[in-house]
Amino acid sequence: MSLDIESFELLLAAVQRFVKERLVPAENILEETDDVPADIVEDMKAMGLFGLSIPEEYGGIGLSMSQECQVAFELGRTSLAFRSVFGTNVGIGSQGILMDGTPEQKQGILPRVASGELIMSFALTEPDAGSDAAALKMRAELHGDVYVLNGTKRFITNAPRAGAFTLMARTGGPGAGGISSFIVPSNLPGITLGKTDRKMGQRGTKTCDVILENVRVPAANIIGGVPGQGFKTAMKVLERGRLHISAVACGMAQRILEESVAYAKERRQFGKAIGEFQLIQAMLADCQAELYAGWSMVQDCALRYDAKPAGASDPDVIMRASCAKMFCTEMVGRVADRGVQIHGGAGYINEYKVERFYRDVRLLRLYEGTTQIQQIIIGRELMRRD
Structure with missing residues (x-):
């Protein structure tokens, strides 16, 4: 299951524009009202975002895991609540039905999920x-x-x-x-x-x-x-979800890094931009290197996920998905912390968005399995090997 290259490139470009032109300008409204504006939700439905991972036969777009991660990366570059509106439709809410549901369940539920009619x-x-x-x-x-x-x-x-x-x-x-x-x-x-x-x-x-x-x-x-099959279904759903969250974490790390670089160029102390000081550059370099490592992990694991037979359980892919989830969600926490540090006192003020992103990314280390659960999955798989 995947979208052809030309169609996917058009979709990805549309998502990038949507994030830049619609979502980023609405971040302050979201923060103030604690809700996603209704008109934005309708735009999401019109773009097909509620059906990214659902096959075309059920009214979705039918992205592969690798393609879904690329879209998730772009959506991670703005306030995470926007993606959350349709995130359960794309992932943990629908994938159990898609993977293990009966034909009648798929036909009755998935088209309404893909359209956004059913959350x-x-x-x-x-x-x-x-x-x-x-x-x-x-x-x-x-x-x-x-x-x-x-x-x-x-x-x-x-x-x-x-x-x-x-x-x-x-x-x-x-x-x-x-x-x-x-x-x-x-x-x-x-x-x-x-x-x-x-x-x-x-x-x-x-x-x-x-x-x-x-x-x-x-x-x-x-x-x-x-x-009696529910636990197996849940674990398969979470395996895919962990890759999606890893990609979101990388997208948010990219956004925080961009905010930090821009501030480092603008803020002046001791007669020059703080970005000219080597210790500031060192923090930026650490962010870039860790982001590069995390995104490489996600892309590699997503390709491995796509290569295995549909619905099959591959212990190696499960382990690698846990590696990606553990590393990327911990990584974005470190990037957010450095982002606040680079901003100095301004980074502790709500006016600057790194403050809210610092709070937002903390949850990524908890849901879809905590960091400690990922460590257990990874360690257990390593001990099983000859």
């Missing part, structure tokens, strides 16, 4: 199950041809906007083998949302608790129609 959320995390995803407690009890779901999901991205959830619940015994993945419409009786979370950064993103009390979900809504 999907990925509901895995719970109050007592985050990194230890196999320990989730939400129960799904079979009664005839429906499952009755009870429990709470936490920190669910786009839940306030969602029309449906890709939701993991326990249909069997303990551990990963007892988890199933459901398509759960958000308007079913018994579903309530908690208050929208107030976060350190990424203003404009929407997360909250999702509470299910005796919610009746048709058994036909189990993704793939087979109970």
Whole structure:
């Protein structure tokens, strides 16, 4: 699955213009209102951004992983909340259905996801199950041809906007083998949302608790129609998502570096631009070198992802995706820290955007699997090898 080279180049150029001409000028509005303007959301739908990763047969654009990462890089060069609006449709909200869903589920859901008519959320995390995803407690009890779901999901991205959830619940015994993945419409009786979370950064993103009390979900809504496969589906979804987030991190590192270089050329101390001082240049050089390394990792791993059979699980690609996610999200944190340092006192003031980007990128090291989870995945795979 990929877009032909000429069409992709046109799409990428359109995304670059959209970021520069529409999103960057709206960053202050986003920060002030804690929301993405409705007209921008409509423009995103018109551009097809909600269906970047969904095949053309379901109304999407059908990008390869490598192409998706290039687009994600460009979208990472502005406030991360803009990408978040459609990020769950492109990634964790839809990919489980695309990878493991039945033909009927794909035909019924994916065209509406690709158009932006239906916003999907990925509901895995719970109050007592985050990194230890196999320990989730939400129960799904079979009664005839429906499952009755009870429990709470936490920190669910786009839940306030969602029309449906890709939701993991326990249909069997303990551990990963007892988890199933459901398509759960958000308007079913018994579903309530908690208050929208107030976060350190990424203003404009929407997360909250999702509470299910005796919610009746048709058994036909189990993704793939087979109970007990939900954990495997979730892990495959997260593997792809980690590459996407890695590319976003690289895009934001590029933006912070550009802001820092511009400030270093403009700000004068001791009679000359601070960028002429070698210690400032050293910080800029460290940012550039780490960004180059991270982006190279992402591009290499994305090509490997595209080369493996569709739907197949390759331990080496899984490990490399974790390497990319770990390195790139930690890298952008260091770049953001240097960006604030280069700006000096101005970097601590909201008027300069490195301050908000510093707060925004901190989350990248937590979701789609923390840095420590990536270390475990990498180390475990290395120990398995002969």
